[in-house]
Amino acid sequence: MNKALFTGFTLLVWLSTASVRAEADPQERAEHMPTAPYLLAGAPTFDMTIGQFREKYNAINPKLQIAEYRATDSRGDKSNLTRAASKINENLYSSTALEQGTGKIKTLQITWLPVPGPEEKAARDKALAYMIALTRFFEPTLTQEQSQKRLDDLLSKGKGSRYYAQAEGALRYVVADNGEKGLTFAIEPVKLALNGG
Template sequence: MTIRLVAPALLLLLLTSGPEVHAQPLVPSKDATVAPYLLPDAPTFDQTIPQFRTRYNLSNPSLPIGEFRAVDTGEPAGPLTRAASRINAQLYASTALERGTGKIKTMQLTYQPQVGDPETGARRAQAIQYMAALLRHFIPSLSEEQSSKKITELLDIGKRQGFYQQTEGALRYVVADNGEKGITFAVEPIKLTLSEP
């Protein structure tokens, strides 16, 4: 079973080009399981990208996320708008938004190490700091230490399994580890259902 969150090559192309890029769609192939946020009735967070960035950047001034640019997939307009933000040469934030409301369906961070980079250790540590900050954004009760520990645990399991998802309360955490090609960490809302009597 393969689930592609955000194609790292697409992000690299997007973020080194102008505001709009024609690229392959981010939808998984026919033989892959559809990512939950792509389903028609997938829930959204109750915030748009401008709201997210304002709150996130106020809480994390040393780990800012810049403006997001729309990703033009070259496909007819569907129920989602995709956007991405380049944080640095190896770290990107991306999202899928509900068309019309602009509410967030998934928030993802992708770290792509560069072969031969002498700063790989420091860049990976910074990527983990961003992932922990993203986790704290959606779970403000977590301390820096708790969020760092949680991210480290999730990434360790993701490294062993390649793809891992965990549900906690109203959130789903997703880790896609493609080894040297990069790691994606995502936070997504889930639908809560009332138990039947």
């Protein structure tokens, strides 16, 4: 597994146990990290497999393609999820966690690993383009400008935060800003309560 993919997988696992308790001190936070929502029993899935997602996503984003996802080594993972990642380039990739048995998507993530130097702005712009494309895939009624504004708002609110989540209707957006170690943007389904139930 190459370094970028390994770092990305590490962030995916880390997100699985990220703390939402911003008030806790760092040592306490490390010792009392609650489970990420998509790992909870009965957490919802998107009604599609990763193969179905790729086919539809690539068809509408010919300039922002995502290659086939490959299962990652998850020894010691007791979450009963299948984790997979797709390398986009040396510092950008997508990762996912799939429900075992159905293969349906629990979370979809884009992670950017900063590359200091003259290429950093172009690399960041490409990462943001993928994040916007992912947003528009799940919210196709948003214009490019609205998607850009939503992403800017989420990244601003999540800046410097190890875990920031915001629900928008049936979707949960997650930002994990680890500074020089990388930025992860995720979209997950939210279980909606039924009226009268």
